[in-house]
Amino acid sequence: MSDPERTALLVHRVGGPAYVEDTGRPGQAGIGVGRSGAADRAAHALGNRVVGNAPTAAAVEVTLGGLELEVTGPAGAVVWLCLTGAPAPLVVAGREVGPGALVAARSGDRVAVGTPTRGLRSYLAVRGGLDVPAVLGSRSHDVLAGIGPAPLQPGTVLPVGEEVAGQPVVDGVPQAAAPTDDEVVLRVVRGPRDDWVADADVLVSGAWRASSRTDRVGMRLERGGTATEASEGLLRPADPDASLPSEGATRGALQVPPSGEPVLFLADHPVTGGYPVVGVVVDADVDRAAQVRPGETVRLRWADIPTDRETGGT
Structure with a gap:
């Protein structure tokens, strides 16, 4: 159940597997736990950079799109989002924006990640990060170890972290050109x-x-x-x-x-x-x-x- 006084993302629909991922939990191999973290580390870091987060902030890793969320919380609450990684359509409150763009979503808005034109995994970064409980110092879901936040499903609530200092310094990042071969x-x-x-x-x-x-x-x-x-x-x-x-x-x-x-x-x-x-x-x-x-x-x-x-x- 979401807290009406706290800004969060409520999951309505999941297509391919979707997980909360950060930069992982290094130093745990001695107890049989790998680092885990975002599969595409550069895309994860880029999304956090666009929204003004620290590189370690948790984001959503979306496999082949199909994710639909709703911004919940106090009236007038705003979250800033950016989609990186596999380039996919991002629809916010019925308006499609390009991948790599910094976009605002308000309380009550729906946010949908479409199917990417190429690639496998997209990253939805949120200013402030996702404030889900950490396990062994990380908010990453580890498929093999079975630890960390559970895979996203309808009804999952993702609290947004506290606002970070300063303001984002870019309004988006260009996407790499499509590969010329298969x-x-x-x-x-x-x-x-x-x-x-x-x-x-x-x-x-x-x-x-x-x-x-x-x-x-x-x-x-x-x-x-x-x-x-x-x-x-x-x-x-x-x-x-x-x-x-x-x-x-x-x-x-x-x-x-x-x-x-x-x-x-x-x-x-x-x-x-x-x-x-x-x-x-x-x-x-x-x-x-x-x-x-x-x-x-x-x-x-x-x-x-x-x-x-x-x-x-x-």
Whole structure:
């Protein structure tokens, strides 16, 4: 039940999964809890910057649109909003505004996030942040650990935090141009266990497809084409009888289970894993990976890492 004296967002409809996310809970791996946080960290930070929040403020992560909210609270209450990430129509009180725009919504207004034209996850930032209870120092929902604010559903009330000092300094941010091709290219460095597969270069040969089993935990990559072509393009163990003890895992790691289909770890990845990590997506590309839709084509390529001589090191 919402407090009539406090400004909040009341959820009326949810399309794809929608979660409250901030920058996560670092430093908890020792008790088996990963960092979590926004899957596309840059988009989350950009939304907070537009509305004038601290980078750590909690926002709503919306998967493939379909979210409808209502501003509730005292008469005349105003909240400032910005939608970033996957570019989607944002309709406020019946008026459509472009993604990346700073827009005011008043008590009683409906706010709807449409289906994005590309990408997977959009971020609805609210000036003041979302003041839901924190768990282990974070307001992020962790799909794997099952902690943090529950996934949004009709009737969920999201209190808006206290007004922050100062005023927003921009009225919006431009959206990146649409990609000119249908493939997503991710740069990869060799992983610590690349010798556990017969040929790690298979990882960067040919195209992969994001599986329908993709979620915040990770994205499974599969081969397209005929069954024979798909089978021949998988990563095979160098020694089928070898056993690898569990090791620490990180966002961006490409782990290869017995199926031979690599799994790219995302925001809610496990803190340990027992399958070999044959590559790691460079951190600058992990946010892009979080925007890949199931069924889209992904190509991996080895990153050009400068040598010590090239960088002036010793």
